[in-house]
Amino acid sequence: MHFAWTVKHKPKSLAEIIGNQEAIKTLERWLRSWEGGIPQQRAVFLHGPPGVGKTSAIEVLANDLGMELVEKNASDYRTEEKIRRFAGSASQYGGFSGRKRVILLDEMDGIHGTVDRGAIPTITKIIKNTRCPIVLIANDFWNKKFVSFRDKKRYLVIEFKKPRTSELLSHLKRIVARESVDADEESLKFIVQRSEGDVRSAVNDLQALAQGKMKLTYDDVSWLAYRDRKDVIFTVLRQVLYGKTCREAKQAANNADVNLDMLFEWIYENAPYHFNVPSELVDAMEALAIANLYSGRIRRTRNWKLLRYMFDHMTAGVAMTREKSKPSGWIPFRFPQKIRSLSTSRAERAKKRGIGQKIKRRMHVSVATAQKDVLPYVKVIFENDSQMAAGLTEWFSFGEEEVEYIAGGKRRTKAILKLITK
Ligand SMILES: Nc1ncnc2c1ncn2[C@@H]1O[C@H](COP(=O)(O)OP(=O)(O)O)[C@@H](O)[C@H]1O
Ligand SMILES: [Mg+2]
Incomplete structure (x- = not known):
């Protein structure tokens, strides 16, 4: 039986929740204030990035204060009527057991501002008359659809931040x-x-x-960098590069929840291999160039409205250029060069460069060659032959940290360094 560790190791007490101590204290104070009667702010709005403990905080607090948590997600209260049925009556009467109730409307981002018209007004109406605390949770409090919750007199707004x-x-x-x-x-x-x-x-x-x-070990995790996203990205790529309709191409990218800049890099890297009619490739690259132009402008002006243009050009724009292009056989998707070079951390790159420079001095090759062609062999030696590694360490004058980087472990490093001091 496999349990998700997020559930298995979910915080069971306040002490187990990391970060946001102030926010949680404020939330607790507000919940306790109900003991003295209905306060002016009958609802609290918790907001902040996903996965930082918003839901956990209210769950733990309700439990600590012996309150019954009546919980629903946005998908359960899409319509006015459903909200009324769930929260309306619950907010009027006490719990079965005589315990105090707290009503939680979680993941409010899922409410669609226009499609689910009536949802938000219904919630605000219920809050006006509620006799028990109502907790609202969403990632993006500043979204237009939540404007009515910006009224400080009626709503206590608490921001959750990423933990350190x-x-x-x-x-x-x-x-x-x-x-x-x-x-x-x-x-x-x-x-x-x-x-x-x-x-x-x-x-x-x-x-x-x-x-x-x-x-x-570090080796077990370092390759992870893009693993879990890769399947998702491959699917999107396929739709963007081979999609038959604009909608198909756009929807795939829309649904996938991948970072747009990253997706752009993937498409940019791969498009050239998937269009074999030159004029079509030109058009595809043109579409990407335009997307890139918008991307730059968005970055400069923070005008997020332009995002859809970037998005359309890089997805539908690319998909629609295909007429006759039909690459023969299966072409594997390539990992974007740009992301690959970003994925090694700066500190690591610096260390590697330092080692490259030392190799360069002794072997009269460029630093790049030293890193690319020499270092891998040095690594093999360091991992297998401490005696020889010790000799090379002296010859190249590697420092302790560098030896550790090359040897890939503290034990081996110690063994090598010991041979030198002898
Ligand atoms: N601050 C935290 N401290 C400990 N675990 C956390 C924290 N935030 C999230 N988690 C873990 O992630 C899971 C989901 O967190 P959740 O409270 O639903 O986050 P949010 O509501 O902010 O998206 C929890 O069950 C827990 O395992
Ligand atoms: Mg949550």
Whole structure:
């Protein structure tokens, strides 16, 4: 039986929730204020990026305060009528057990501002008359559809932020300890860095990599960088490059929830291999150039309205250029050069460059050649023959950190360095 670690290691007490201590205290104070009667702000709006503990916070607090949490997601209250049925009556009467109730409308981003017209006004109406606390949660509080919640008199708005990387790191350490996985600090740091503060995704990555293992090393995780996104991206790429209709191409990209700039790099890298009629390739690249132009303008002016033009050109624009192009056989998708070079961290690149320079001095080759053609062999030696590695360390005058980078482990580094001091 496999459990999602996000569920298995979900915070059960306030102490287990990382970050946002102030926000949670404010939330707790507000919940407690209901003990003295109905406060002026009858609803609280929690907002912030996904996976930082918004839902967890209210769940833990409700439990701590002995309240009954009546919980629904946006998909359950798409229409006015459904909201009324769920929250309307619940907000008027106490719980069965006589426990105090708190009503949670989670993932409000899912409410469609125009299609689900009436949803938000219904919620605000219910809040006006509610006799128990109502908690609203969404990622993007500043979205137009939520303007009515900006009224500070009626709504308490609490922002949740990403936890600090050190906090996230300790959280992962706690989990691997419970799972009896012996994880390198480096491997956990990599997962943390990659998650960009999203605790949920960090824990998911950790599980994907560490479940069932005794040990987790940096090598186990470093390749992860784009793994989980790759399937998604390949599907989108196929639709964009071979889509028959504009809609198909746009929808695939729309549904996939991938970063637009990253998707652009993928399309840009791969388009040349999938159009074999030169004039069509020209048109496809032209469409990408226009998309890129918009991208630059968006970055400069922060005019997000232009995003749709960038989007249309890079998806439908590319798809529509195909008329006769029909590449023979299966062509594998290529990983974008640009992303590949970004994926190694700056510190690591600097270290590698330093090593390259030392090799260059001794071997009279360029730094690039040293890194590309010499270093891999040096690495093999360092990983297998400490005696020879010690000799090379002296000859190239590598420092301790560099030896560790090349040898790929503390134990081996120690063995090599010991041979030198002798
Ligand atoms: N601050 C946190 N501390 C500990 N675990 C967290 C935290 N934030 C998220 N998680 C993990 O991610 C899962 C989903 O978090 P959730 O509270 O639903 O985030 P949000 O509502 O902000 O998207 C939780 O069950 C938990 O495993
Ligand atoms: Mg949530």
